Ligand SMILES: O=C[C@H](O)[C@H](O)COP(=O)(O)O
């Protein structure tokens with residue numbers, strides 16, 4: 441199918457778009473992006489689609505992770521490496537402890553735009569309350585609470601492209617250039633909080649892996665997979681000016697692909713069946729995700745699948761469910777049951793973050809580690825009961841020792857959040873919490889084989 445024009449999409453009044461003061465400046469940014477080289481290749485997107493098809497059959501587990509919102513300031517070698525390192529560690533834990541291949545997907549190199557509950561933000565100042573446009577991610581405006589900073593600036597769309605290119609370039613270098621070599625399994629644990637029992641547990645596991653690698657090498661088996669990993673990028677394709685400008689026709693197949701990421705997903709707030717986002721996503725050939733929250737019905741899921749994946753192609757569509765720990769056990773089964781009964785091909789992935797956010801007594805937006813864990817457990821329980829496949833998880837995490845989520849082995853409490861709260865929108869698992877989660881999910885995977 442052909443790509444709808446940007447004007448056609450705009451005529452559908454897409455939700456969650458910035459109100460730019462100067463449309464001419466947006467058109468200039470879009471024109472510049474249309475000339476820019478692709479960040480990913482269509483063939484890589486197809487490879488990821490095949491891997492997600494394996495996930496939906498229970499032959500692999502999808503681990504998606506990264507920041508809630510990337511920022512331009514954090515495009516540094518240390519920051520990208522730290523994030524990648526934890527994802528690699530989580531992946532090794534899941535693979536080794538549960539004997540399942542892991543498909544690795546970063547929420548990175550493009551995750552710069554955020555949907556918001558409110559268009560405005562009000563803060564108390566010495567002169568009384570001040571209301572300004574909400575921060576919508578670095579792709580749109582600045583986090584500083586000043587009128588100038590909060591004006592949407594289309595030049596930021598070009599900055600997203602440049603920041604994504606730099607990040608992806610570094611990630612590609614890390615994953616193919618030796619950093620992701622399994623023989624580095626110990627090195628990834630360097631400078632970890634040594635007292636953490638999960639870092640110690642990881643260290644023991646790394647020792648076992650190293651012995652296994654030495655044995656394999658001794659018997660002459662040293663496959664390429666030990667030295668490099670496949671890693672893919674993803675983000676919420678929210679800003680249609682940017683996503684449309686980054687859509688190209690693949691020279692091999694003459695089909696349209698979004699070349700800003702391997703996988704893109706539709707958020708909970710923009711998945712209206714007749715909306716502009718669904719219309720855009722229908723036209724691209726990448727593997728795509730669609731969030732489903734507690735208001736989604738089984739009929740919504742079926743209608744979305746029919747529209748987004750009319751050919752019922754395996755690996756094309758992933759439903760990323762985010763019900764919240766309290767609702768997942770009641771809310772998810774009707775969807776999975778009906779979608780499965782209709783023979784719809786879909787990979788089911790749990791987002792245990794977005795249904796579990798609350799404001800702490802200290803004013804910080806946070807989540808409880810136990811709720812995150814409980815939602816994933818609920819997700820596994822539902823699939824186990826229905827005989828379907830719990831295909832993976834998507835988490836908001838960082839490689840740094842931030843304090844944004846309460847609980848976990850470090851027992852961060854609501855007062856501890858102030859120690860190092862750095863997220864610009866939603867709270868993320870820190871390094872120790874991410875590793876802890878990986879060990880706990882590996883146990884769930886072991887007791888609920890995906891296949
Ligand atoms: O990450 C998801 C959303 O962008 C976020 O939860 C919305 O947050 P808000 O309710 O503070 O706008």
Ligand SMILES: C=C(OP(=O)(O)O)C(=O)O
Pocket residue numbers: 508555676706707708709731762791794
């Ligand atoms: C905004 C997000 O989630 P949701 O659309 O599920 O709220 C997100 O994953 O960044």
